[in-house]
Amino acid sequence: MSKDTRLARVAHVLVHMSFNEGTATSETIAAMLDTNPVVVRRIMGALREGGYVSSERGPNGGWRLERPLREITFLNIYRAFDPGSPFTIATSDDHPKCVVERAANRALSLALSEAAARFEQSLSKITLDQLLPRKT
Amino acid sequence: MSKDTRLARVAHVLVHMSFNEGTATSETIAAMLDTNPVVVRRIMGALREGGYVSSERGPNGGWRLERPLREITFLNIYRAFDPGSPFTIATSDDHPKCVVERAANRALSLALSEAAARFEQSLSKITLDQLLPRKT
DNA sequence: CAATATCGTACTAGTAATAGTTACGATTAG
């Protein structure tokens, strides 16, 4: 599978958007990310549902940042994408009735959920304003 | 990407192998996992390098468990597979010179490595003998 | 109302990892 880079990319974009009041079009943002406007619409669309950005159609439309950077965390963004498991590792399903397989799956699931909880905890501490360049 | 189920599957197999002294052929193990002997050889081959199992060729050959279950942890198995990142999430690489992107990548990398450390810590506490059915 | 800018979205293509399969060679017991 190719990796999911949406979180890092959109964090990057939102910080740049905060530099310019007004709206940025999908095309402009796509140029920033070396990609296609459709990719941008998909990513930004997910954030819109959480109220972090808004969009307007038609001429002079585009995307607008709706919250200050310090009020948006990596966890907010991560959850906006409605992600499945962030792991490439999963339990097995060969013999669902085998008590040994079930015990192995239970142990692995616990380790995965502990790691996922730690990941979300770390994400919750990162706000977008922390990404601003220091003004020495 | 399809998910990596090797850890759960091989843990299951090793526990069953402990029930029978002697060797188990790749074919026998493959039947247990509903798969093909070649898949088994690939998975078991990785464990052989860590000394957890050994293999013998020729008639009456097969795979033998070389360590007691309580001395094999999920972390031992996980590392035997020489895994890359266990995450589906990665940093972005669109504008490596942009200070904002770099800051976003740094923050995300830290969260990922904290979660990975937690995962390995959890795996290190699971020994295979914990998967044995309780004899009430 | 016409023209154009812009988002919305369904559909297809590309990608990267494990899983599965086939084929065949190497080794060893008897």
Added chain:
DNA sequence: CTAATCGTAACTATTACTAGTACGATATTG
């Protein structure tokens, strides 16, 4: 020598993504 078994290369299938194409919907402007 024969048969059982592992070793491994090469190829295909599956899965779950991201990336890209095409076209429709909507809103502004004159």
